Amino acid sequence: MRSNLLKGAVLALVLASHAGAHAAAPKRAVEPPPSADLAYELNAQHRGFGLKGEALIAWRGGDGKYEVNVEASTPLLGKLTEYRSQGTVDGFGLAPAEFYEKRYRKDATTTVFKRDANTITFTDGKEPVALKGGEQDRASVTWQLASVARAAGEARFKPGSEWSFVVAGRRDVAPWTFKVVKKEKIQTAMGELDTLMVTREPRGEGRSEGVDIWLAPGQEWYPVKLRFRDDERETIEQTVTKITRK
Template identity: 50%
Template structure:
């Protein structure tokens, strides 16, 4: 899953002068082991339209997620393209499927005009390491990368839909480009979402920034009638800037 800071920075490259620096990472923290029932979503290509606003300037693009699962393995390739720039972001996650669900082995993120960053989940030494930093984290089971997290959430929802009720919370330990941190999604309500496939019923979840930190809020809508695929994602900053990603097409594989 890309961040608003990343998307705005990428779309603005060469056009806007603003820079968006990520917050300084905290020291590595311990994280709990959480094992939940899961049911993987069927392989598919999902096409999303993207629109954004930064300092009053409208931006647009398209994102395609290629999700594949089978033979005890999975892969997820997400590519984002912007008008005028072409491909500005590529995120690839691949790994196996174990007792916890998705078990990433490697996460690679390639940003516009930047070298690729690689996060490796070393199952033999039970550590998570980064090409962009010296931090490492223990690998206990259930950890995800920035790209696989939503699909692990989808898998859990498909296995236990009756538990995705307003107020329920779902936490994951998520590795990014150079560090890792807990992500918690909270179910808000049942909702309706306008998509390229028509209006669909969806479960609305929110990932808010930690109370002691400034950051973006992420809203996510999963559609039970469409295999629980993500049908909409929004990233919103306190200053009113946002990115909105809406499903336009599903191609089953």
Template identity: 50%
Template structure:
């Protein structure tokens, strides 16, 4: 039973640090392309840092744990994000990376990769020359129109938007991006819920709660994010919730700033 529980924990964790929604079915050839918002928000990128997170999961009535490290770098018109996630007993279960340029839209990914436990690495390419998004895991492609993100960069683009317009980043406001996953892409909408006090290993922090809710009647994950203005708007907590009430939560426990 414990083995099955850890196997389920692995399945729940695979996309936890990359802000990933569960993969959606690929559209049929005759269906129109998904809504593709093009939004040019003002951005102010967070300072480069290594962020260490503590992970807790509720899976089939069991509480399980793990940890994650996110290396965020932004310098000289380039950025990179590297994430490593480990679970108790299983060891490393996910590596996710995003790298690219910094342009007038903010983060402009060139490539994102994911390496899951016992699975081959997958890559999503943002080809700036022919202006297309392509995938190693599917034949789909999408036009690059500006502002598109991958699942790893989307949260850091949201952080940059919040830092640039803190007075507009208030309860009820919504911020939309077009986000590419491993095999397809879709519009994501982040809604600001409001300011909340959350307990972390860094102390009690006032943080802005942001929600990415799944579409009605969808079985996709719900993503809740808490960004702390007093901590450079870094994500200090993220929670991924399933339709069956299983969940995984990651809470920031240390920030190592990079000079």
């Protein structure tokens, strides 16, 4: 009995030490996009070499649940990235249960959102982190952003506005802030699309990773173009070629 009490006390202290690492995400109205498969042409820079390939995103939402599967590959290197996220929809929006990530030449990792224990655990992390509500993962956050944008509409989701989220990755949780930069017409295999470009700049001095997302209001606010920037020599850009509603 005393051993169990001691273990419980230690766990409580661990969670308390991490509790201040991040605040709960803000609650906003959300309107998840309809289920769809999105195909993209891919252009990547890998260690100074240009590569072409394809990316696929399978988004499913409905009945209080969601699932998103993301794959990007090139003929030369094969699969570059694979992300999977699944969970429910609650008062904060998308509520991940599990996030799987596999990057080229790196071991796969799994991040688990244990809502019964109010903790987030990481394959690469040493300690669990307190689950405070509204946290996203690196696959779900794009769709949470689209869901928030659909609910807000262009009157509020406009250039100059900023939208903050809390995002769990391979080993920790961090705040991500997206800024709506501008309205932009982009050329795609589907023709010219009107979009809003949203960017998340690197956090911290000396960090260079970031992401740019082009959401198309006329296409259910789907992400029709994405650019991932790991550093000056590592980028993946994907532009939509086809959207198939499910």
